[in-house]
Amino acid sequence: MRAYQVTDHDQPAALADLPRPSPGPGEVLVRIRACGLNFADLLMQNGKYQETPPLPFTLGMEVAGEVVETGAEVTRFAPGDRVAVFGGQGGLAEFGVFDAARAVKLPEGMDAVAAAAFQIAYGTSHLALDHRARLAEGETLLVLGAAGGVGLTAVEIGKVMGARVIACARGADKLEAARAAGADHLIDAKTDDIRAAVRDLGGADVVYDPVGGEQFTAAFRACNPEARYLAIGFASGDVPQIKANHLLVKNISVLGLYWGGYLSFRPEVLTGSLATLLEWYAAGKITPHVSHVLPLEDAAEGLELLRSRASTGKVVITID
Structure with missing residues (x-):
């Protein structure tokens, strides 16, 4: 089978021919049709x-x-079942062996591209906004990086949860994507003063931040008293350092969120969230936004789209 492998952290990943794997106890062998790319893939490659x-x-x-095949002790799945899996690795290949506990059956009408774009982006935003920040109807949510893979889902989920959403992204095209996802107000990170613009709109009750860097500083200073600040990631490459005394002045809470971590200590939180999201998808409340669909041969191009921030929403690799 073909697989996009990393053999040296100082060299780009490349296609390789590998033996087709076999599932062990508690595992499933999946014929992979689509794989969603994530910023974490870039970090992992390096x-x-x-x-x-x-x-x-x-x-x-x-x-x-x-x-395609199930290992011993697998009872929830059978050959032919359509599934989505968060495996953590191994997705850019024709076949993959995964823990059956990480797989979910797909609802009717959900194709492979939508399913591959779904789990991490929507799961991250839903756990962050619902489980961690307890976003309430009528509150103001500020989403940084609002046209990115997770940012667009935060805009969409914020609206489903009844929030007023301020979307911050770079450039008119990305802001249009955020508007189409339901954003009530738009801020251009290239030209606008983020702090002033948010404060003019009444401040933020919850901030969703996958960017870090200078945008963190501006958004933090635009928080309302008792705001919840969600640290999702640091796409800017700059991990902000928070001065504890600044938290005290407005009674602000800073909350970290690593979606995949729940698999090891509270998997029921993650699976419950995913069940809710699949219900929302079936009801037409959320729709994955995929800006680029590329074949496995062009996986490097897909990763570069993430690195250069040239994509909106998700980049998905299809595997024929």
Whole structure:
């Protein structure tokens, strides 16, 4: 089978021919049809992600496809079942073996591209806004990086939860994507004063921040008393340092969120969230936004779209 492998953190990943794997106890073998790319893939390729596997490994954290074979002790799935899986790695390949506990059956009408774009982006935003920040109807949500893979889902979910959403992104095209996802107000991170613009709109009760850097400083200063600040990631490359005394003045809470971490200590939170999201999808409340669909041969181009921030929503690799 073909797989997009990392063999050296100082060299780009490349296609390789590998033996087709077989499932062990509690595992499923999946014929992968689509794989969603994530910023974490870039970090993993360079050995900088918190859960980078030992070399060599295959990139690709989330996939959709069909079950081909089940290992011993697997009772929830059978060959032919259409599934999505958050495997953490191994997705940019024709076949993959995954823990059956990480797989979910797809609802009717959800194709492989939508499913591969779904789990991490929507799961991250839903757990952050609902479970961590307890976003309430009528509150003001500020979303930084609002046209990115997770940012657009935060805009969409914020609206489903009844919030007033301020979307901050770079440039007119990305702001239009955020507007189409339901944003009530738009801020151009390239030209606008983020702090002043948010304060003119009454301040933020919850901030969703996958960017960090200077935008963190501006958004933090635009928080209302008792605001909840969600640290999702640091796409800017700059991890902000928070002065504890600044938290005291407005009674602000800073909340971290690592979606995949719930698999190890509270998996029921993650699976419950995903069940809610699939219900919302079936009801037409949320729709994955995929700006680029590329074949496996162009996986490097897909990763570059993330690195250069040239995409909106998700980039998905299809595997024929």
